[in-house]
Structure formats: C-alpha cells, structure tokens
Amino acid sequence: MSNSSAAAVSERSPKLTLADRVDMIKNNRYFPIVFPLAMLAFLLLLFVALTGGEFMKRSVILGIFNQSFITGTMATAVAFIYSTGNVDFSVGNAMGLACVLGALAYQATGSMAVMVLVTLAGGVLLMMFNCTLCVTCHVKPAMVAIVAMSIYSAICVVLVGAAPIGVEYETSKALEGVFRYGSFLLYFGMCLLLYHGTAIGRKLRFIGGNERCAIQTGINAVKTQYISFLFAGVGVGLAGVYQTIRTANVASTVGTGMGTDVMLATVLGGMSIFGGTKSNCFAGLIGAITVTILNKGLLMIGVSSTMIQGIRGVVFLLLVYLNSERQKTLPSRQQF
Amino acid sequence: MMKSSNSKDMVSRAAKAVAVPLMVWAIMQVIDMVFAGMGVINNSADIKTLFRNLISSLAFALAIGANLNCGRMDLSLGAQMYAGVIFGGNLALMLNAGGIGVLILSMAVGALCGLATGFIFINLRILPMVLGLGMTLVFECICFAINNQQGVILYGKPGVEILSNITFIVIVTAAIVLFAYYFFQLSGYGFKYRAIQGSQKLASDAGINIYSNCVICYVIAGTLAACAGVFITIYQGNLTPVLGMSSNGRVFSNMFPMVLGTWIGGLCHNREGGILMGAVTVNIIILGLTKLGLSNSVQNVIIYALFLTFVVYNTNRSKIDYYKARRARVAQAQKLMAQREAAH
Numbered sequence: 001m002s003n004s005s006a007a008a009v010s011e012r013s014p015k016l017t018l019a020d021r022v023d024m025i026k027n028n029r030y031f032p033i034v035f036p037l038a039m040l041a042f043l044l045l046l047f048v049a050l051t052g053g054e055f056m057k058r059s060v061i062l063g064i065f066n067q068s069f070i071t072g073t074m075a076t077a078v079a080f081i082y083s084t085g086n087v088d089f090s091v092g093n094a095m096g097l098a099c100v101l102g103a104l105a106y107q108a109t110g111s112m113a114v115m116v117l118v119t120l121a122g123g124v125l126l127m128m129f130n131c132t133l134c135v136t137c138h139v140k141p142a143m144v145a146i147v148a149m150s151i152y153s154a155i156c157v158v159l160v161g162a163a164p165i166g167v168e169y170e171t172s173k174a175l176e177g178v179f180r181y182g183s184f185l186l187y188f189g190m191c192l193l194l195y196h197g198t199a200i201g202r203k204l205r206f207i208g209g210n211e212r213c214a215i216q217t218g219i220n221a222v223k224t225q226y227i228s229f230l231f232a233g234v235g236v237g238l239a240g241v242y243q244t245i246r247t248a249n250v251a252s253t254v255g256t257g258m259g260t261d262v263m264l265a266t267v268l269g270g271m272s273i274f275g276g277t278k279s280n281c282f283a284g285l286i287g288a289i290t291v292t293i294l295n296k297g298l299l300m301i302g303v304s305s306t307m308i309q310g311i312r313g314v315v316f317l318l319l320v321y322l323n324s325e326r327q328k329t330l331p332s333r334q335q336f
Numbered sequence: 337m338m339k340s341s342n343s344k345d346m347v348s349r350a351a352k353a354v355a356v357p358l359m360v361w362a363i364m365q366v367i368d369m370v371f372a373g374m375g376v377i378n379n380s381a382d383i384k385t386l387f388r389n390l391i392s393s394l395a396f397a398l399a400i401g402a403n404l405n406c407g408r409m410d411l412s413l414g415a416q417m418y419a420g421v422i423f424g425g426n427l428a429l430m431l432n433a434g435g436i437g438v439l440i441l442s443m444a445v446g447a448l449c450g451l452a453t454g455f456i457f458i459n460l461r462i463l464p465m466v467l468g469l470g471m472t473l474v475f476e477c478i479c480f481a482i483n484n485q486q487g488v489i490l491y492g493k494p495g496v497e498i499l500s501n502i503t504f505i506v507i508v509t510a511a512i513v514l515f516a517y518y519f520f521q522l523s524g525y526g527f528k529y530r531a532i533q534g535s536q537k538l539a540s541d542a543g544i545n546i547y548s549n550c551v552i553c554y555v556i557a558g559t560l561a562a563c564a565g566v567f568i569t570i571y572q573g574n575l576t577p578v579l580g581m582s583s584n585g586r587v588f589s590n591m592f593p594m595v596l597g598t599w600i601g602g603l604c605h606n607r608e609g610g611i612l613m614g615a616v617t618v619n620i621i622i623l624g625l626t627k628l629g630l631s632n633s634v635q636n637v638i639i640y641a642l643f644l645t646f647v648v649y650n651t652n653r654s655k656i657d658y659y660k661a662r663r664a665r666v667a668q669a670q671k672l673m674a675q676r677e678a679a680h
C-alpha cells in the first residue's frame with residue numbers, strides 16, 4: 001500500500017476518544033483479572049512505602065492472611081451464587097447460625113469432630129433453604145436475603161443468649177494448622193476446577209448472563225442453581241468452622257455484617273455481584289486480601305477505624321463505577 | 337346512580353383496607369386472652385406505644401417504598417436516618433428550636449442526604465442496592481465522626497416533649513399519609529413517577545425527566561426516613577451512631593410493613609393507605625407478642641417467619657389462584673357429568 005492510500009485510510013477511520021479507549025481497556029477479557037491484582041500490588045507497595053517497610057513484617061503478613069481467610073472462603077463460596085445473578089447477602093448470618101449449631105453440638109457431645117460436621121451440614125442446609133426460597137418459591141433473592149439474615153440472627157440470639165458458647169481451646173488451635181490450610185486449599189482447588197474447568201461453571205455463568213437464553217438452550221436452571229447453592233453452602237460451613245476455631249467460642253453476634261463484607265470483597269476482587277460471563281471464583285479471595293490490606297495499612301499509618309470505613313465506602317463506590325457499564329437509563333431491578 | 341356506585345366502591349375499598357388489621361387484631365386478641373389473660377390493647381399506655389411505633393414504621397415503610405416501587409432498593413436509608421437525626425437534632429438543640437425544630441431540621445438534613453444519594457446515583461448509574469451499601473459506609477462514618485460519637489440525646493431536653501404527645505403524633509401521621517398520597521397519586525410528579533414505574537424507557541421517550549424524578553424520590557425518601565428517626569429517638573431517649581452497616585437493620589425491620597402495606601394497597605387501590613394499614617397490622621402483632629412476655633429475639637423470629645410466609649404467598653399468589661380456578665373447573669365438569677349420567 002502506498003503512503004497516500006495509507007494516509008487516506010487513516011483519515012477515513014474514526015478517531016477514538018479517551019472514553020472509547022477507556023471502554024476498550026475495560027472490555028478487554030483480561031481486565032477483570034489484571035485490574036484487581038494490579039490494585040492489590042499497588043496498595044501493598046503504597047503501604048510498604050508509607051510504613052517504611054514495617055508492612056512487610058512476618059507478623060503483619062500473617063495477620064492479613066488470617067483476617068482475610070474467613071472472608072476469602074465465604075467470597076469464594078458466594079461466587080457460585082453471584083454468578084447466576086442471585087445476590088445473597090445473608091451468607092454472614094447463615095455462617096453465624098451454622099457456627100451456633102456446631103457449638104451447640106459440641107456442648108452436647110464434647111466432640112470437635114461433631115462440631116465440624118454439624119457446622120458444615122448447617123451451612124449447606126441453610127444455603128439450600130435460601131435456594132429453595134429463591135428457585136422453587138420464586139422469591140426475589142434480595143428479599144430472601146433480607147428475611148433470612150434477620151431470622152438467622154434472631155435465632156442465633158435465642159440459641160446463644162448473653163454468654164458465648166465455648167469450644168475446646170487446645171483442639172481449636174490445633175485445627176488452625178494443617179486442617180485449616182489443607183481444607184481451604186482442597187475447597188479452593190475444587191471450586192477452581194468446577195468453576196473454570198467443568199460444564200457446571202459454564203452453565204452458572206450462562207444463567208447469570210441470560211437465564212432465559214440458558215433455559216432455551218436446554219440448561220436446567222433450577223438444578224444448576226441448587227448446585228451453586230450447595231457449593232456455596234460447603235464454603236459457608238467451612239468458613240463457620242474457621243470462625244469457631246479462630247476464637248474458640250461462638251457469640252450471638254457471630255457473622256453479623258459479614259455478608260456485606262463478602263460483597264465488598266467480591267466487588268474489590270473485580271467480579272460483578274450480578275454475575276454473568278466475566279465472573280470468576282477467585283475474585284473474592286483477591287478482594288478479601290485487598291480489603292484486609294486496605295484496613296491494616298490505613299490503621300498502621302494512623303487513620304482511625306471510623307475513617308477507614310468511610311474510605312472503604314468511597315473506594316467501593318469508585319471500583320463498582322469503574323467495573324460497571326454505564327447504562328443509558330437509570331439502573332433498576334424488580335425486587336419483589 | 338353513578339354517585340351511589342362510587343360511594344359503594346369507596347366503602348368496599350375502605351372495608352378491605354381495614355379488614356386486615358382488624359382480623360390480625362382479633363387473632364392476637366384471642367391468643368393474648370388465652371395465653372396472657374389480657375387483650376392486645378388494655379390501657380392508654382398501649383395506645384401510646386402503638387402510635388409511637390406506628391409513626392416511625394409508617395414513615396420508614398413509605399421511605400423504602402418510594403424507591404422500591406421504581407425498582408430501586410436503597411439500603412442507605414437507615415444511615416440517612418442516623419445522619420438526619422444526629423445532624424438535624426443536634427443543630428435544633430443548639431438553636432433551642434424545641435421538638436418541632438428537631439423534627440423539621442432532621443427532615444431537612446435527611447432530605448439533603450437523600451439529595452446527595454440521588455445525585456450520586458444518577459451520575460454514577462451503578463445498581464441502587466450496591467450504591468446503598470457504599471453510601472451506608474460513608475454516612476455511618478460521618479455520623480460517627482461528629483459530636484464526639486455521642487449521637488443525639490433528646491431525653492430531658494426542654495421543648496422536645498411535644499414529640500411524645502399522642503395528638504401531635506396523630507397529626508404528623510395524618511400529614512405524612514396525606515402528603516404521600518397527594519405527592520405520589522395526585523400531583524404532576526406522581527403522574528410521572530407512576531409512568532416511570534410502568535416503564536422507565538417509555539417514560540423517558542415520552543419526555544419525562546427520569547433523572548430529576550429519581551432525585552426527588554431519593555429526597556422524599558431521605559426526608560421520611562429522618563422523620564421516622566426522630567420518633568424512634570424520642571422513644572429511646574437517644575440515638576447512638578453505629579458502624580459496620582448496622583444501620584441497614586432499620587431498613588430490614590421496616591420491610592414487612594412496606595410489603596404487606598403494598599399488598600393491602602393493591603386491595604384498596606390506595607398504596608399509601610395500604611402502607612398505613614400494613615404498619616398498623618405489624619405493630620398490632622408486635623404489641624400482641626410483647627403481651628405474651630416473649631423476648632425481642634423470639635418476637636423477631638416470629639415476625640420474620642410471618643414475613644417470609646407472606647412473601648412466599650404473595651409471590652406465588654397467581655399460581656395458587658390458577659390451581660384454585662382449575663380445581664373449580666374440574667369440579668364443575670364432574671358435577672355436569674354426574675348430572676348428565678343421572679339424566680340418562
């Protein structure tokens with residue numbers, strides 16, 4: 001091609017504005033993966049610089065890891081639910097009630113193994129109950145979440161009362177080692193495999209993207225959503241076990257507010273809480289670590305915990321804005 | 337003839353609206369008489385408690401419904417309530433403006449919070465529930481930071497006793513319902529609001545400014561939430577700021593009156609009147625459960641279990657109606673066949 005014809009083609013081609021270029025970057029398939037990781041790295045470097053290297057101390061890193069463990073497990077679990085477009089923020093209270101049931105089982109039997117099994121089973125059953133309300137009874141997920149979190153927290157208060165239920169301290173601390181890391185790695189690996197390597201994950205994302213279309217292509221949406229809640233339930237139960245062995249007791253307020261923390265972690269991890277094709281199951285873990293780094297870093301540079309909440313709110317809104325497509329009209333969703 | 341049919345229609349609608357709280361009162365009355373040996377409403381203190389709780393749950397339910405009916409769930413309403421009452425209440429106390437001053441200034445600050453939320457919503461255009469979570473974090477932080485984390489204390493403050501006066505509460509309750517009815521049903525704004533409720537896209541294409549309508553809706557919601565907050569505060573004596581999205585609990589606890597009220601509103605073709613009746617119904621249940629000597633937690637379990645049952649019924653009502661109609665058709669057909677066989 002000659003220089004003149006190349007120049008003519010160049011003149012005819014549309015000029016890209018800055019907004020177009022930003023949209024191109026945002027719509028790149030790797031953006032949801034790279035952006036949260038880049039932000040995590042940026043925050044890490046920022047706080048290392050601001051604290052003069054104190055932030056990289058072993059105790060601090062271990063603290064971050066321990067704090068993000070429970071939220072990360074829960075966020076990995078709810079990725080299965082969020083993928084289908086169901087927003088369930090009652091998972092924190094479901095985890096709380098599972099912990100209470102486990103602790104009561106320990107009180108009755110004196111066995112930590114029973115406590116672990118009952119907590120796991122409790123998590124699964126409670127999430128299946130939520131699923132039945134959403135999928136079989138057709139109640140909108142947001143409404144289910146509101147009712148479920150209120151009922152679960154009230155039941156926790158009724159069952160626990162004023163004094164927390166204690167579990168065996170030595171065994172709890174022992175379980176914090178190999179059991180915790182092993183079970184988490186097993187669960188996380190299984191989630192990764194199922195979500196990104198099997199038809200289940202593809203079906204979940206398809207349903208989240210367009211449920212009607214998914215059903216018309218022969219996908220059993222009810223069955224797939226039950227599977228998603230089942231895996232979420234296992235994660236909720238596991239997080240409940242981690243929560244119980246971390247503190248060696250269960251108070252009536254356990255899990256309160258964690259549902260929104262999980263949502264925050266999911267969004268910060270780069271996943272839409274309304275599911276779809278760009279969903280992934282590791283976003284929650286990245287988000288949970290990011291939130292913990294943000295909290296810990298701000299605390300270490302002397303920001304008060306009250307201000308940290310405000311900063312988290314602003315960061316949350318900013319990231320959601322950057323991660324979502326701007327609609328021509330106002331976004332709305334029928335809630336009931 | 338026409339007039340008579342209209343008045344009959346009005347009476348029928350009013351009867352439908354009142355029937356639900358009356359039925360619930362009758363049921364609770366029987367339960368309380370059997371298990372506690374006393375009625376739901378025994379003395380003037382019970383009436384006072386009922387009205388005090390009614391006004392706060394009514395105002396909050398109307399605030400939630402304002403946005404929810406357009407598909408926007410604003411979870412930051414609880415935090416807006418805290419911000420409105422803490423800022424407005426303290427300002428009014430500083431100015432010695434008395435109870436009415438507390439109410440007006442709190443509502444004004446609530447309106448400002450709603451304006452800020454609405455303005456951010458129409459500009460960022462992120463999902464309302466997600467925006468609500470972010471705004472809750474921000475508002476709670478602001479509330480906690482001011483007044484040395486003390487919130488607002490109305491107990492023992494001069495001039496605020498009017499807020500506990502039953503006559504004043506009844507007047508404000510009536511004013512809220514009439515204002516909401518006029519604003520959402522009779523005014524030009526309400527006409528556009530209902531058009532948007534039907535289809536946002538069509539309303540926008542028809543020339544309705546969906547953005548200003550939305551911001552006004554947020555302002556009204558913030559104002560009503562702050563109004564509810566003032567009566568909650570005067571009942572408790574103070575309002576302490578909260579963190580960690582605890583303010584969302586206020587939204588969740590007032591969802592039942594809102595959802596039940598919307599259903600009653602559908603029966604009597606008057607959403608605001610329906611929400612009033614929904615709030616009355618839920619508060620009668622709460623009062624009845626209190627008479628049984630149940631703890632708050634047990635009461636919550638019962639209330640939310642009832643809420644859940646109602647939501648499941650409401651969502652699947654059309655299916656239930658369909659199965660009822662089918663059963664009636666089958667029964668009619670069987671009867672007809674039996675008659676034919678008998679004739680032969």
